[in-house]
Amino acid sequence: MNALLNPFVMASAKGAGWLLVLSWQAAVLLAFVWAGLKIFRVKSPALRHQVWLFALIAVAAMPILSGVVQSLPLPQPSNRALSYAVELPRIVVTNDAALVVQNSPPALGAEPSFRQPIILSLSFALWLAGALIYVAKAAINGAMLRRLRAGARRASLADLDCDECDCEALRAGKAHLAFSNEIRSPILLGVLRPMIMLPADIAAWTSPMERRAMLRHELAHVARRDHYVNFFQTILVAVFFFHPLARYACRQLTLEREMACDDHVVGSGAEAEVYAESIVKVAERSIALAGAPSCAHQLALLSTRQVLERRIEMILNKDRARIIALRWKYLILPLALIAIMAWTLLPARLTGQGLAQIEGKPRPPVVEWMTVVRGQELKPIVGDGTEPALELLRTMFDAVLRRDTSVLKRILDDNFIRTDFDGRVKDKAQMIAQVINPDFHPARKFEFADVSLRGNQDFVIATFHGTAYGEEDRQDKAVMFRYTGVFTKREGEWKVLAFHSSGELDPGERVKQ
DSSP states (O other): OOTHHHHHHHHHHHHHHHHHHHHHHHHHHHHHHHHHHHHHHHOOOHHHHHHHHHHHHHEEEEEEHHHHHHHSSSSSOOHHHHHHHGGGGOOOOOSHHHHHHHHOOOOGGSSSOOSSSHHHHHHHHHHHHHHHHHHHHHHHHHHHHHHHHHHHOOOOOOHHHHHSSHHHHTTTTEEEEEESSSSOOEEEEEEOEEEEEETTHHHHSHHHHHHHHHHHHHHHHHHHHHHHHHHHHHHHHHHHTTTHHHHHHHHHHHHHHHHHHHHHHHHTTTTTTHHHHHHHHHHHHHHHHHTSSSGOOOOOOOOHHHHHHHHHHHHHHHHHOOSSSSSSTHHHHHHHHHHHHHHSSSSSSOOOOOOOTTTSSOOOOGGGGGEETTSSSSOOOOTTTOOOOHHHHHHHHHHHHHHHHHHHHHEEEEEEEEEEETTOOHHHHHHHHHHHHHTTOOOOOEEEEEEEEEEEEEEEEEEEEEEEEEETTTTEEEEEEEEEEEEETEEEEEEEEEHHHHHHHHOOOOOOO
């Protein structure tokens, strides 16, 4: 592939990997929230709205939290089952019996490990195209809103015959009131300077009590700062337009927001029957004028019939306890559970390991503990990566690089067999003799990549790619092999039973260090 395209392909493949991991995290977290709301039967729309909002904020904050967590001296997430579900695309783990590990060590990276980055880059391009379409739609909608604001005329409470309405937000300048000929229902426009816009002929088809109820509904949105939440939703939908659970959560957020404002209207003293009648009038008027030219720019779209019926039913249900002011004590438990779940879903370590290079070669790992350097002490394995097989792998290669036969005598099983890629076979004694042979020139560094473990408590098979860095003809050389190691437990101590290198990946390639 053209070298000029490599950086773009790899960058887009890396972006697709992040999206895939973030999608799994969002799916698990939002499914957890949905199940919690169903199990605990939360009846307050205001409370359900806050729970869904906090869940979506947690989803959006996942990438930032992942980076922050790595830099803090805090315990790393260690729930292997959830980590496996979230990071499933990046590893391959088989299970012959009881798993020794259910995931590769956290330090191997949280990005998906794929051998075809071009497919990933194409997937990222499709996502980017879809996101740009949603951004373009939002931009067009924003331009339409600005045109509506520019064409609206300012109104006052006296124009609505609502002088007695408790409208502190309007009097304090937190929101403005306006009339427009291009809308069919009351709507709240804007983010930084919210404006309540009403149909210009609203006085002709509503009573003063109905107008007060409608105005209270829009003012409830201002008091709850729903215009900021709606802006956040717009951004989130543009990113997760492909994610069914994220889109469902956004729809629920919108529904709960409207019903919470309905509760606010009725709870603040409005007659439930009058307010329900005003909503029905708005729905009838919007349907009757659906073919009018001015409706082409209608922004305050009504809910579906089922949602409208649900809102009316909840408004008229006088046996319901309506929560107007938010009671934070009821949010402590759900927010704590969401925070714990989000923490659990965070990958323990984030590195660049895992994405294959364009030419099909394994990318050299950047994790220190997966690199063995001659003359240097082994780096401690971080997180949960304390598997005996991994320790034996590093110890064996370190001993070979240092020509330490005492270590090899201790960790190699008496029945040890080494098979080279050219078919030559060595037993334990021949392996040790080769290491101390003066003609043997060990590499100065060895790196592991794409490690996969399977087995049970007494027998483990490890497969991985390894890169040996050395020198030949006074030139630096990096040679990559596919390896398979077999480990067994003898009298409570792990031993290397067999080792096989299945082939050189890049024969004769010279790489400058």
